[in-house]
Structures are given as C-alpha cells and as structure tokens.
Amino acid sequence: MLDHERMNRAAVTSLVVFVLLVALGWYLTNLQSSKENPPAPTGSAPVGSSDLGALTIAPEGKMAGYSRDRFPHWSSQGNSCDTREIVLQRQGTDVKSDKDCKAVSGTWNSAYDNVVIRDAGEADIDHMVPLAEAWRSGADKWTDDERKTFANDLGGIQLIAVTAKSNRAKGDQDPAKWKPPAQAYWCTYAQHWISVKITYKLTADQAEHDALASMLKAC
Numbered sequence: 573m574l575d576h577e578r579m580n581r582a583a584v585t586s587l588v589v590f591v592l593l594v595a596l597g598w599y600l601t602n603l604q605s606s607k608e609n610p611p612a613p614t615g616s617a618p619v620g621s622s623d624l625g626a627l628t629i630a631p632e633g634k635m636a637g638y639s640r641d642r643f644p645h646w647s648s649q650g651n652s653c654d655t656r657e658i659v660l661q662r663q664g665t666d667v668k669s670d671k672d673c674k675a676v677s678g679t680w681n682s683a684y685d686n687v688v689i690r691d692a693g694e695a696d697i698d699h700m701v702p703l704a705e706a707w708r709s710g711a712d713k714w715t716d717d718e719r720k721t722f723a724n725d726l727g728g729i730q731l732i733a734v735t736a737k738s739n740r741a742k743g744d745q746d747p748a749k750w751k752p753p754a755q756a757y758w759c760t761y762a763q764h765w766i767s768v769k770i771t772y773k774l775t776a777d778q779a780e781h782d783a784l785a786s787m788l789k790a791c
Contacts, residue, residue, distance in 0.1 A: 642707075
C-alpha cells in the first residue's frame with residue numbers, strides 16, 4: 573500500500589515538474605520573441621507622412637517657355653463631353669446635363685472653402701498641382717502629349733471641382749504660399765498633392781516640403 577502511494581506521489585510530482593518546465597519554456601520563448609519583435613508604438617505617424625519622404629527635393633525651376641497651351645485641355649471625352657464636364661458629373665450630386673453634355677443642374681461641394689455650389693457656371697475645375705507649378709517641378713521636360721495627359725487626368729485626384737473664388741486665389745501657388753481656407757481639408761489636400769507629385773515624378777522645393785509636413789499634422 574505504501575509502495576502504491578509512493579508511486580502515486582512520484583507520478584504527481586513528475587507531472588507537476590513537467591507542467592512547470594513547459595510553462596518555463598513558453599515564458600522564455602515569448603520573452604525572447606518580445607525582445608526581437610517589440611510592440612509597435614502606440615502613437616502612429618500621420619497618414620501620408622511616409623509618402624512625404626518619397627518626394628524629391630529640388631529648387632524650383634524657371635517659367636521660361638511656359639504657356640497653358642503647352643498643357644492642352646479640356647480634352648474631348650466622347651459623347652460631346654470634355655474633361656471639365658466629366659469632372660462635374662462625377663463630383664456633383666443630382667447632376668443633369670443637356671444634349672451637349674453641359675451640366676444644367678446639380679450641386680457640388682467645394683472642399684477648399686466648404687461652400688456648396690448650385691450653379692455649374694460658378695465652379696472651376698482645379699488642377700491639384702497647378703500646370704505652372706508642374707512646369708517648374710519637371711514638366712518642362714515632358715512632351716506636349718505627356719502634359720495633355722497630366723492636364724486631363726480623370727483617373728486620380730488631380731482634378732477637383734471648387735469655387736472659382738478659391739481656385740483663383742490659389743492660382744499656381746504651392747502649399748508654402750497657399751493653403752485651402754478650410755483647415756479641415758488640409759490633411760487630404762497635402763496627401764493628394766504629394767500623391768500627384770510622386771505619380772508624375774515631379775519635384776518639391778524645401779519650403780513646399782516643410783509646408784506639406786505641417787499640413788499633415790492635421791491628419
């Protein structure tokens with residue numbers, strides 16, 4: 573009987589030792605893993621900031637030889653529509669067009685100044701990166717066909733319907749010289765500006781880069 577009890581105690585002791593060894597091994601393994609793969613910091617960088625680092629910094633070029641005619645727009649898109657009318661159709665609400673594809677009714681939200689446009693004639697189609705800014709950033713070396721593609725880019729975020737007032741206030745200025753009056757749009761504006769410049773391999777000067785970095789803090 574005593575031998576049987578000793579055997580039971582030995583078995584229990586062995587089991588306890590085994591469980592303790594397994595637990596110790598698990599702890600040491602996870603401890604090593606946590607050292608090799610520390611948890612990500614709780615504070616993450618603003619959205620879009622990683623793209624900012626992909627911009628090529630270079631002094632702004634000259635305006636010699638520039639003309640808006642070197643960026644042919646608005647191109648025909650078929651069915652009597654041109655690029656401007658397509659943007660109005662895509663970015664508006666309840667847009668109705670006539671037989672010549674001209675928007676005759678609808679509403680558009682101008683993100684630059686947070687104004688609702690109710691007359692298509694009061695809307696401008698802005699180039700996120702202005703044509704002259706593109707010229708100073710490398711587009712002066714493109715062909716006219718490449719500039720035409722840039723000026724009529726319907727596939728991304730280069731074209732946006734805004735109030736004529738905000739578009740003309742912006743002119744051909746980069747973010748170091750002009751920012752949208754609606755500060756709530758600064759994050760998106762900076763991200764889109766960076767995206768267009770990277771897509772088209774356009775450069776940014778240092779003041780422009782620094783202004784974008786400041787705007788990204790709103791993200």
